[in-house]
Amino acid sequence: MNQVIELIQADVKKPKPKASELGFGKYFTDHMFVLDYEKEKGWHSPRIAPYQPLTLDPSALVFHYGQSVFEGLKAYRTEDGRVLLFRPEKNVQRLNNTCKRMCIPPLDEELVLEGLQQLIEIEKDWVPDQEGTSLYIRPFIIATEPYLGVRPSNSYKFLIILSPVGAYYAGQLSPVKIYVENDYVRAIKGGVGHVKTSGNYAASLLAQKKAEELGYDQVLWLDGRERKYVEEVGSMNIFFKINGEVFTPKLNGSILSGITRDSVIELLKDWGVTVREERIAIEDIYTAYTKGELEEVFGTGTAAVISPVGELNWNNHKMIVNNFETGEFSLKLYHAITNIQYGKAHDKFGWTVEIK
Known part of the structure; x- marks a missing residue:
């Protein structure tokens, strides 16, 4: 990294919302990180600037052909007032992997991490300190070239915006109800289901509404081919605890490589728990349920961390998991990860990065 990050201070600072009013993704901080790309210059002009609307040409390629990618991570306030990031390098690596699939020039990962840390240092006061709250971080790239034609853009804009948030689900650790989708397809191997591109989420909206x-x-x-094998939930990877063993769908080219998913697998292995990454047929989950062997189901993701599942509905077969109560295993995982994220437990894995 040999580029100097410019700082442009906001003239007027926003009032900060109360922790009880945060919700998720409703409020945004005073500044954002910005980086531009032009074919002749590469990625250039890194700066921290006031949060403000963007001006784009109506023919900008992002509007017409969907070249847009993003990431999601969080900053956490510890009890002694420090601010920690959780495995940020993994998010930047995954962002570049998404860029490769979407024909977007790769970012300088060192520059992005430095820009992220400087941005959060400036916005430290926005990191909430109430239990369960955090500062959500949204890096994203859009194609900005004004051109109508199906090809990669010659110009892009990379931004990082910040949003103080509460729990993703209102009840946080209250079990959620999951509908198993048979009609619509999210992704297939060879497509873009394994990366974080905006169109993936637009394609999921109709099934989510249903x-x-x-x-x-x-x-x-x-899965998109046989409609038989479990893949992932809209905003989470999925895990099943059956007869004391933990199962999760293996990464197959159409499932997102979740960072919380990876962290859970590392934790479980550290605890000596068997983790099986396999193709999992939904019919086998139902069979385990009818035999009384399906002990817990939970999702993993940056927003919710661990989300217990209390009900699965597959072909009108309603599977009530663990009496619709939060399982001990899900609870243990939630506390293990969040205690590291909030600096309450020793980070033996080296996952956290402190903002100085």
């Missing part, structure tokens, strides 16, 4: 109308919180997707 699930909500039926009284469910999220959609569990099956």
Whole structure:
């Protein structure tokens, strides 16, 4: 990294919302990190600037052909007032992996991490200190070239914006209800299901709306070819505890490589718990349920961390998991990860980065 990050201070600072009013993704801090790309210059002009609207040409390629990628991570306030990031280098690596799939020039990972840390240092006062709250971090890239034609853009804008947030789900550790989707398909191997590109999420909205109308919180997707094998939930990877063993769908080219997922697997192995990354047929989950062997189901993701699942609905077969109560295993994992994130426990894995 040999580029100097410019700081442009906001003239007027926003009032900070009360912790009880945060919700998720409603409020944004005073500054953002910005980096531009032009084919002749590469990525250039790194700066921290006031949070403000963007001006884009109506023909900007992002509007018409969907070249847009993003990431999501958090900053956490410890009891002694420090601010910690959780495995940020993994998010930047995954962002570059997404860029590769979407024909976007790779970012200088060192520059991005430095820009992120400087931005959070400036916005430290926005990191909330109430239990369960955090500062959500959204890095993203959009194609900005004004051109109508199906090809990669010659110009891009990379930004990092920050949002103080509460729990992703209102009840945080209250079990959620999941609808298993049979009609719509999220992704197939060879597509873009394994990366964080905006179109993935737009394509999921109709099925999500259907699930909500039926009284469910999220959609569990099956594979796009046979509609048989479990893949992931709309905003989470999925885990099943069956007869004391933990199962999760293996990464197959259409499932996102979740950083919380990876952290859970590392934790479980450290605890001596068997973790099986396999193709998992939804019918086998139902069979385990009918035999009384399905002990717990939980999702993992940056937003919710660990989200216990209390009900699965597959072909109108309602599986009530653990009497619709939060399982001991899910609770143990939640506390193990969040205690590291909030600096309450020793970080033996070296996952946290302190903002100085």
